[in-house]
Amino acid sequence: MSRSAQEGALIAVGGDQVRLMTRVARMYHEQGKRQSEISDELHISQPRVSRLLKRAVEVGIVRTSVFVPPGIYTELEEALEERYGLEQAVVVDADGAHEDVTPAIGAALADYLSATMTGGDSVGISSWASTLLAGFGALKPFRAPVADHVVQLVGGIGNPRVQMQASRIIGLFQAATGAEPILLPTPAVLGSREAGAALLGDPAVADAVNAWESLTLALVGIGAIEPSGLALESGNAFPDADRQRLEAKGAVGDICFRFFDAEGSLIDSDFDGRVIGVDPRVLKAVPRRVGAAGGLKKVPAIRGALLGGWINVLVTDRAVAEALL
CATH class of the missing domain: 1.10.10 (Arc Repressor Mutant, subunit A)
Structure with a gap:
C-alpha cells in the first residue's frame, strides 16, 4: 500500500x-x-x-515481511514454476559448475519426499539415477507405510557389481516407505525392436508393465546425451553408433532411456524400440512426476524434460535454475 x-x-x-x-x-x-x-x-x-x-x-498499520534465510531460493523456485508450468520446484545451494551436486540434490529430494508423501502412493522409479540413490540414502524411514508399491521403470540387468547399486535404489526406497517392490528383471536395452516387443509381452515382466498404468508418483533422473558413469559401468550404456544417430536426430537428454530433443519431443528411432521400460505416454500420465538432476552440463536435457512435460516437479541446483531462467 x-x-x-x-x-x-x-x-x-x-x-x-x-x-x-x-x-x-x-x-x-x-x-x-x-x-x-x-x-x-x-x-x-x-x-x-x-x-x-x-x-x-x-489499512497498513500492521505489515508482514518474510525473512528468507541464506540458502533458500523461493524466488527462483517460483520463477521456475511460472516459466515452465511446474507444480513445484525445489532449488538447493550447490555449485553446478564446479562441484558434484549429487549429494545436495539427493538431500533436497529426501526432504521433499518426507514432506509430501502421506500414504497410498504407487511409485515408479528409474533405477539408474545417481541422484535417486543419494536421495533414498538420505531418506529417513517413515513411521508408517506411505507407499503401496515401488515399481522399476526401466530394465536393470547389467554388470553384477553395479547391478547391486540399481537394486539398492529400490531397496532403500522400500525400506524407508514400506512399499512392496515390483522389479523389472530385464536388461534396459536389447539388440532389436522385435526382441524388445517380445520381452515386454513376457509373463515374467507383466507385473511391472501392468503396475505402470496405476502409478501416482514417478521419481526419475534426467540424463544428458552422454551416458552417466553409472550407466557406463553397468553395461546398460548404448554403443557410440547409437548415440551418434540419436544426436544427429537432435537428442539432448533422456528419462528412462527415452531420448528427447531440445523441445522435449520423443526421438523416433530404432533405439527407442529396443528399450525395456515404461512407455512415454504412460509416464506422462502419472499425476506427479519428479525429476531430480543438476549440474550445468545437464541444462539442455533438463530444459527439454520441462518443455516436453516429462516432469512436473523439479529438484535441482541454483546454477541450473538460473540457467533455465
Whole structure:
C-alpha cells in the first residue's frame, strides 16, 4: 500500500478508531498478549479485538515481511514454476559448475519426499539415477507405510557389481516407505525392436508393465546425451553408433532411456524400440512426476524434460535454475 493510499484509508477510519486499532495491534504483535487478555484490559469484546486486528492489516498499520534465510531460493523456485508450468520446484545451494551436486540434490529430494508423501502412493522409479540413490540414502524411514508399491521403470540387468547399486535404489526406497517392490528383471536395452516387443509381452515382466498404468508418483533422473558413469559401468550404456544417430536426430537428454530433443519431443528411432521400460505416454500420465538432476552440463536435457512435460516437479541446483531462467 502506497503512503498516500494508507493516509486516505486512515482518514476514512477516523482518529479514535485508528488509535484503538494501533493500541490493539501493538499489544497483540509486539507485547505478545492474547486476544482475550486485550479484551479484558481495554474492556472491549473479543470479536471486536479480532476485527480491529484484521482492519489494522488492511489499512497498513500492521505489515508482514518474510525473512528468507541464506540458502533458500523461493524466488527462483517460483520463477521456475511460472516459466515452465511446474507444480513445484525445489532449488538447493550447490555449485553446478564446479562441484558434484549429487549429494545436495539427493538431500533436497529426501526432504521433499518426507514432506509430501502421506500414504497410498504407487511409485515408479528409474533405477539408474545417481541422484535417486543419494536421495533414498538420505531418506529417513517413515513411521508408517506411505507407499503401496515401488515399481522399476526401466530394465536393470547389467554388470553384477553395479547391478547391486540399481537394486539398492529400490531397496532403500522400500525400506524407508514400506512399499512392496515390483522389479523389472530385464536388461534396459536389447539388440532389436522385435526382441524388445517380445520381452515386454513376457509373463515374467507383466507385473511391472501392468503396475505402470496405476502409478501416482514417478521419481526419475534426467540424463544428458552422454551416458552417466553409472550407466557406463553397468553395461546398460548404448554403443557410440547409437548415440551418434540419436544426436544427429537432435537428442539432448533422456528419462528412462527415452531420448528427447531440445523441445522435449520423443526421438523416433530404432533405439527407442529396443528399450525395456515404461512407455512415454504412460509416464506422462502419472499425476506427479519428479525429476531430480543438476549440474550445468545437464541444462539442455533438463530444459527439454520441462518443455516436453516429462516432469512436473523439479529438484535441482541454483546454477541450473538460473540457467533455465
